[in-house]
Each structure stands twice: as structure tokens, then as C-alpha cells.
Amino acid sequence: MIDDLWYKNAIIYCLSVGTYMDANGDGIGDFKGLQRRLDYLHGLGITTIWLMPFQTSPGRDDGYDVADYYSVDPRYGTLGDFVEFTHGCKQRGIRVIIDLVVNHTSDQHPWFKEARRDKNSPYRDWYVWSDKKPANANKGMVFPGVQKSTWTRDKEAGAYYFHRFYDFQPDLNTSNPRVQAEILKIMGFWIQLGVSGFRMDAVPFVIATKGAKVKKPVEQYDMLRTFREFLQWREGDAIILAEANVLPDTDMEYFGKDADRMHMMFNFQANQHLFYALASSDSRPLAKALKATKPRPASAQWGLFLRNHDELDLGRLTKAQRDTVFKCFGPDKDMQLYDRGIRRRLAPMLGGDRRRLELAYSLMCTLPGTPVIRYGDEIAMGDDLSLPERNCARTPMQWSTEPHGGFTKSDRPAIPVIDEGPYGYPHVNVAKQRRDPNSMLNWTERIIRMRKEVPEVGWGDFTVIPTRDPAVFIIRYDWRNNSVLFVHNLDEKPREIAFSAGLPGDAGAHLINLLAEDHSHADKRGQHRVVMEPYGYRWYRVGGLDYLLKRSDVDGARVKGKKHPG
Secondary structure, eight states: OTTSSGGGGOOEEEEOHHHHOOSSSSSSOOHHHHHHTHHHHHHHTOOEEEEOOOSBOOOTTTTOSOSBTTSOOTTTOOHHHHHHHHHHHHHTTOEEEEEEOOSBOOTTSHHHHHHHHOTTSTTGGGBOEESSOOTTTTSOOSSBTTBOOSEEEETTTTEEEEOSSOTTSOBBOTTSHHHHHHHHHHHHHHHHTTOOEEEETTHHHHHBOOSTTOSSOOBOTHHHHHHHHHHHHHOTTOEEEEOOOOOGGGHHHHHOTTSOSOSEEEOHHHHHHHHHHHHHTOOHHHHHHHHHTOOOOTTOEEEEESOOSSOEEOTTSOHHHHHHHHHHHOOSGGGEETTTEEOOOHHHHTTTOHHHHHHHHHHHHHSSSEEEEETTGGGTOOOOTTSOGGGGGOOOOOOOSSGGGGSOSSSSOSSOOOOSSTTSTTTSOHHHHHTOTTSHHHHHHHHHHHHHTOTHHHHSEEEEEOOSOTTEEEEEEEETTEEEEEEEEOSSSOEEEEEOOOOSTTTTSEEEESSSSOOEEOOTTSOEEEEEOTTOEEEEEESOTTHHHHOOSSOHHHHTTOOOOO
């Protein structure tokens, strides 16, 4: 059935409880408020909500410094409120996945407090210690320029502890079988409360060996199989979406050659080369990135995104490519972060140009994988560069022209709402865009609806169709007797292009535009001629709109050349 693997054709929407809706007027946000916005998400077409951390936390790293894995932070509500929220999602056909942050804890977690207090505590070996400061303590920082070391001395413990991230986030010793067992317990707890899976934070660090004597960490990939097995036993269709910014030659290690490890991964390789394509009007490196990340098990899936809650990491690009993206999208130093990325939201990066915004989202929705949308991007929210580090792109959702954008009744929100300039809530908000049929919000709703009607992107095999013009990117998907084809012009100048759909016979003679009325019919040589406006895009269904009648119940590519055993 088409929905057996629900994540193959999902629309994932990422949000933080504390920045989406405040029900109690304290400027924090909570699950009661979030539940009141479920009808908005349902109307937008979202099929899956990805929740950033909401467990008890000191809040020094936006909740990624967890102090209790089995709780809801009192600022956001109670476990009962969370269950009511997941139930409300289920009523609307929306699944919930939550962040699983198990590479490190807060230094206020009871485990770490007990570990630092008593050298003989069973929790001592749940963390990574050294009597002396290791020689490589100034290497491997996740936040260079902000973070100065990966080892910090704890006076109470009388030893140094390892932290890949900030010094208030001591790393868990994930090689310890008892820590692994606790991770499974955490997953089982939240599965029981209604979640459909997890976005696992910092997976390469979770599975890497750690310690003062470890010069080159070794990834323990079998740990991923353990996580996968546990999920399938507890809840057959639960998934793990891995955050793993790794090179393509290790992708299969994370998916598993037998599809027995991660269900999904974010495609950082495609993401970074997509932004280079947008900055340079050159699609060729993007095509290479897609080819490099093409191998994956049939049941695995990529998560495609534009911006997320972190910086736009450009570390996989060459220096020349990175400089091109910096110059185009983040030329000022205060727009850059950690010597590797850009900390802006998408709309200001693209100069608020509606044509380029639509082009970017059209690309994201038509590249191989499942689209992941960041909250507020559906209304082209901006950023507040006066806020430190990544907080500039984590401002509250802008709902209306009411005070504080309709987010809260509090006089002082925890993070200020953008209230000035072209991206301030008086100009950019949900209520205003709902009333405008040509708004970004209504365009996003339409494009999401159409994306759900082209399951070939999520399920099918893809072919990048070569063109003589590097500014034009054409990709075709084939699945169960059906094909769809997408054309994008990455340049600010119009293009007239000629191309073949690349299918045998006259199968590609007719291209039906799914977003407008300008259909294309091939000439006698099988060539389509299309005039593309600046930053233009086309979504075509190959053949005609009777595709549902032609759709096979099985994937013909899998049985081609094979005789049915019956």
C-alpha cells in the first residue's frame, strides 16, 4: 500500500513549543497553546510534527541541555498536557516525532550530579572522565569561536569531563551498555505516550567512541541497529530521523545495507549544494550531490530541508563555493557563525524576493526525499540578528497584529518577537496572509497539497536530465507506470530551453503542468521547448491526468525481466 512507510511521502513541520503558542500568558509557550493551533497545521497540510526538546531543562541551550528525560518542563505543561496534544494530533491524522538528545545531558541532570559527587557512584561511568587534561582538548569543538575546549575540570569531581558541545553539556558514555539500555527505555517511554518516532540529535557523536585515550573516534554502527530493533518491537511503524552531517561514502553505514539501522537521515550534502546552486546559478554541483547520495535501501528516506534551527552549515563545500554562498547570502560577519555557516532565516537571506523563495521551496519539495519545513517559513518570517548565536532564527511565531504578534499576553516574552522592519509582525503574520489569496502562506498550502499528489518523488527512482545550460535543473521521477518531471531556472534572467523527457517512444510527448495551464507538447523530434521566467519553475506530470488509472499496484522496475514465480 502507498502509506505502508508513512515517512516516505510525509510533510514534516519543525517547531519549538516555547516559540509557537503561549496559552498562559507567561511568554514561554505550552502544549495547551500548541494544541489550539493544530487546526492551522492540519489546514496547511502538515502530516508530521517534529517537536524540539520540551523536557525539564535549565534552558541554556534551548532545551538541548536535558535535565530529566521522563518529564515535561513545567513551563510547557505536564505529561497529561503532552498526551492530550498527541491525542489531538492523532484525531487530525498528524504524527508526532520528538527530539532524542542522548549524546549529552545538562550538568544539572541527577545522573551527572551523582557522578561528580561520588567517584564510586554507578553513574560515574555514565560520563567520560580524565584525571589530567588531555592533549587534544582544544580540538573537535562543535562551536568553534564560542567554545574553547572539549574538556573541563570539575572541582567537585576532581577530574576533567568530556563535552563535545558546551561545557554545561557533559557527554554521556554511550559505549556503556547501561547507558544504551537507558536510551531504549527513554524511547519506549515516549512511544507509549503517543509519539511516532524520534529525530536523533548528533548521531555521529552518539555512536563514536569517547575518552582521553581516543585519538581518532570509531563509529559503533551496531548501536544504530539496536535502536532500530527496539523501535520495531515496540511500535512497528515508529522511525528514527538521524541528524548526521557525514560524507556520502558513509551514508550506507547509517542506513544499513540491509535497511536495519536508521529509517531517515537529513541530506546535508544536498542542502549545502542547493544553496550553492541558488547563489551561483549553477546546478551541476547539486546534481553531483544527488548522485553521491542516491544509494540507499528501498525503505530508507532522505529528509530534505532549506533552513533549520541551527546555522546553515557550509562545511562540505569547497572554500571557493563557501565564499560564493557567504557573499550572496551572509556577507556581514554578524550574519555568519562558527566560521562555517550562516545564521539567518531563509526570507532575509533571499532578500525577501518572492520569486526566489518560491524557487527554493519548489526545489526542496521536488528533490529526492521528504520535505522538512521550519515553522514560520510558510509566512516568510525574518530573523533578529541582535540575538546571540542561533537564537536570531528562533523568534516566536507571528500570528497576528495583536501585541507580540498574538503569541503571548505577557509583557516580556522569553525571546522577543520581531516587531520592527519589513519582517516585523505588523507586516508578516498568519492572519494577514490568510486573507490574501496570493500570500506566501496560501502559496505554501497549495504547494504542499500538490507535493502530496506526486508520491513519485518520495517513492520513485530519479534521473537528472542533462541540459546545456547549468542554470537550468531538470529532474524526472518514475514509479509504478507514472512519471513526473520538474524544471527550475536558477538564474535571474529568463531562459528558453529545449529538452527531451528521456522516456522511450512517445511516453514523454505530453507534459501536463500541475501548477498552471501552459502544458508542453513535444515536437517531431521529441523535444520540448519551454520559456522559463527568472527564477521560474514547472511541475509536470508526464502523459496526462489519467495517471491514477495507469498506476500499477507494484513497482515495475523491481519485476522487469523476471518471471512471476506463479
